Amino acid sequence: MHYDIFNGDADGIIALLQLRLANPISSTLITGIKRDIELVERINCQAGDSVTVLDVSMAKNNAALAKVLEHDVPVFYADHHLPGEIPQHPLLDAHIDTDPNMCTGLIVDRLLEGQFHAWAITAAFGDNLIAKATELAEKAGYSQREQSQLCELGTLINYNGYGRAVDELHYHPAELFRTLCQYDSPFAAINDTGSPYYQLKKGYEQDMALAQSITPYWESECLRVFLLxxxxxxxxxxxxxxxxxxxxxxxxxxxxxxxxxxxxxxxVSLRAPLSNKQGAGKLCSEFATGGGREGAGGINNLPAEQLDELIGKVANFYQY
Structure with a gap:
């Protein structure tokens, strides 16, 4: 049995999408909402099985990963989050790149030598690597309209990953992955009026209108805080x-x-300044349920009494 384990956001979905377009295989999909990252522990594998893990923190899955490797199960692992200590094991094929301008979709794109490059650019847009994605899109010769389309689709796929539970999402991430596998290009998905693009676009516009009506809870020259x-x-x-x-x-x-x-x-969702894309994951990891990468981090459950501490830490870190 093969297990595909992936984050339910744009980066995780599109990373796996590229791999399975290049190498279609039958697999058991393990995924969930974006904040559901301790996914490796969900599998019960044995010798003869194989595992792919995409866009989930190795640091948060270290113990479960060790158990998988102990069963002599080969693991392909690609990710861009802070990994902690990477196990040294002959069956672990790890591709970890924590550069703040890198995402898992781009790591896979590099391994596939650009075979599905438009999808990789879509993943970068979805992961808010706007400058990097724009650079790649321009180098690939895409027009401004095409770049806008890739950016919008990536944003919509990423939007679908957020929620308290999968029943609050427009699509279960596994279902969204399977549906997108019909399209060898993101432009094919956009041009198909029956694709998820249209339902996600409608939901996104409605939800964003509500968010944009919120005024800042706290603000300084280096930080803005919004409470939804x-x-x-x-x-x-x-x-x-x-x-x-x-x-x-x-x-x-x-x-x-x-x-x-x-x-x-x-x-909590934390975004580092785009002019200083560092420290977000480390700041969030100082709290019990937090983690992330250099440019973005999150905390799943921040007690209200720690809110002032969080704001203080973030403001002090990014002050000029």
Whole structure:
């Protein structure tokens, strides 16, 4: 049996999409909402099986990964999050690149030598690597209209990954992956009126309108903080709303907090300033349920009494 384990956001889905377009195989899909990252522990494998892991933190899956390797199961692992200690094992084929302008989709694109390059650019746009994705798109000869299409599709696929549970998403990430596998190009998906692009676009526009009506909870020269109400729309839009804020004000860091547990806790999305893409994952990892990468991080459950501490840490880190 082969297991494909992947993050439910644009980067995870499109990384696997490229691999399976290049090498179609029958596999068991293991995924979930974007914040559901301890995915390796969900499998019960044995000798003779194989595993692919994409766009989930090795640091958060280290113990489960060790157990898989102990069963003599080969693992292909590609990711761009801070990995912690990478196991030295002959059956682990690890491709980890934590460069802040790299995502898992681009790592896979490099391994496939650009076989599905348009999809890789879409993944980069979805992961808010706008400058890098634009550079690649221009080098590939895509028009401004085509670049906008790739950016929008990547954003929409990423938007679909956010929520408290998969039943709040427009598509289960596994279902979205299977559906997108019909298209060897993102432009084919956009041109098909029956593709997920159109439903996601409608939901995105509705949820974003609600987020944009929120005024900052806290603001300084280096940081803006937004507090969203405890609704399904807030959870769905929180990540891409943070990306939009970062693009609008690249000199500032941004915290987007969504209220949970009747105001006793928050989920957190942190975006480092685009002018200083470092430290976000490390800052979030200082809290019990946090982690991420250089340019972006998150905390799944931040107790309300730690909110001021978080704001202080982020503001101090990014102050000029």
């Amino acid at each position: 109400p405890p609704t399904s729309a807030s959870y769905r839009i929180s990540g891409v709303f943070g990306n939009q804020l970062a693009n609008e004000s690249p000199q500032q860091a941004h915290l987007v907090l969504t209220e949970m547990n009747s105001g006793h806790a928050y989920t």
